Amino acid sequence: MLTSSQIINMLNQAKVRPSVHRLAVLEYVANKQTHPTADEVFSAITSDFPSVSKTTVYNSLHTLVESGVLRELEIESGATRYDLALQLPHSHFRCTRCGHIYDMALPEGLDRMVSPGFRVDTTDLFFAGLCTECIALSEDNQSAS
Ligand SMILES: [Zn+2]
Ligand SMILES: [Zn+2]
Numbered sequence: 001m002l003t004s005s006q007i008i009n010m011l012n013q014a015k016v017r018p019s020v021h022r023l024a025v026l027e028y029v030a031n032k033q034t035h036p037t038a039d040e041v042f043s044a045i046t047s048d049f050p051s052v053s054k055t056t057v058y059n060s061l062h063t064l065v066e067s068g069v070l071r072e073l074e075i076e077s078g079a080t081r082y083d084l085a086l087q088l089p090h091s092h093f094r095c096t097r098c099g100h101i102y103d104m105a106l107p108e109g110l111d112r113m114v115s116p117g118f119r120v121d122t123t124d125l126f127f128a129g130l131c132t133e134c135i136a137l138s139e140d141n142q143s144a145s
Contacts, residue, residue: 002030010086014067021045021052025060026069035073035081035092035101075101075126091125097134 007027011018024045029036042057061082064070071085075094093102111120
């Protein structure tokens, strides 16, 4: 959980002016840990800022990605999700039943699998399947029937 002053520090370090909307957007993405889509960020922000426009939220997300504070994840096609960029490299697991995105470890040295002469800038690794909760739920259903 990041405090407001940690969030402001992050923006200052990235040389992004900490407007109220950027703060709200970054605070939501950083502390929710759900890897939200732009639409999810927008609906969450409107509860605190009813007058905020979709464009403002989208622009804030864009600025935060451009400045390296957030990064975009393309886990399923057509839905860009957002994650803090300034954290240890990790992979993602998408539960195909409940749709949750979970952070998972990323083995070190994965970029050694890239052919010689190529330069790796980012590594994205995604898993898909059932999370522990959904497996437990389906086992409950099986024993009940
Ligand atoms: Zn699940
Ligand atoms: Zn993540």
